[in-house]
Amino acid sequence: MDEVLETAVDAGHILLESGAEIFRVEETMRRICRYFGVDESHEEFFVLANGLFATGTTEKGHFAKVKQSRVTGARLSKVVAINQMSRQIEQGKYTLPEVKRELERIRNIPEPPKWLQILSAGLGSAAFCCMFGGGPVDCAASFLAGLILYTFVLYVSAPHMSKISGNLLGGALATVVCLLCYKVGFGRDLGHMIIGGIIPLVPGLAFTNGIRDIADGDYISGAVRLLDALLVFLCIAVGVGMVFTVYRHILGGVPL
């Protein structure tokens, strides 16, 4: 029974780290417990956005486990894989050792190669620049800004910086790149170039999941995630603003 609870905690932990909603984490853990014979009276789970608590009574005594987690980046392929596994468990397609092996495999699903992530950030920037009304050259400048920004995110800010300084500098970096492009005549519409450029920073996962958690009644986790999203938005805005201020007041005050 200890083993069942342990497995449930593992599954929940992977889900939480990969960016699943709170109710999905709890439901998956309960499903695993039910199927392998741990009923409601023998387990209790409490899941928050940044950690989970599990307790249970087993034949050997008590089981208790606390796991901290930090969402480092969305890994929806893991969420999908565990979701599928949990369905199949209910259909009786897994034994406990098989579940453990499958969890181990899911934990090690590689993320998309970094170059591909960078390239798609660039593409995303160009696409958003176009959507908000930028011309082809503006899009090309946004593409460049997106590439440089995401290289910075993957290699510098994500591993080494706090969220606040990472997003602040990220927003500033994208603005600087666009400003330079604009100055050498590569792109005419600075506003749209920058909007496209900063788009890869937008906290879509935290924002959407925060809303979902609140809709499910998980207010603490929802509030934490929405606060996270709001903070990121503010940092991006401050980053952009910093560059503009420096440009305006120190480098000559040319109106943009």
Added chain:
Amino acid sequence: MTLFIHFLAAAVGTVAFALIFDVPRRFYPLCALIGGLGFFLAELLMRLGLSQTEATFLATMVVTLTSRVSAVWQKCPVTVFLISGIIPLVPGAGVYWTAYYLIMNNTAEALTRGFTAVRVAVAIVLGIVLILEIPNRVFAGRKRAK
């Protein structure tokens, strides 16, 4: 014509985000369709005279609805479609213009832009929550009827 180009751009943008969020590849076409459709709809409604807030609200409802139907159809979490599909509607541009006008000392314009961004965000929240309130069996039932 511009609407169509923007639809394509939104679809490309959505897939780009889907890749960054590590959505499994087999879901890309549906993600593209949902994201493109949402943005297209919002823009169309704005051209028809609705405010950005109203248009975003309706588009969010459609995005959430199609995401839920797709999730049941593909037997996977809604998150996969919802997160990437909502991105084109998030007021990223509003955040930029707010910062811009603040720096330009144009407080009035900055406030207008800032409040619009907040209103749009609230519209997204309401749109998602309303559709999520529909009980699951409605979607499951439709699936069985097929």
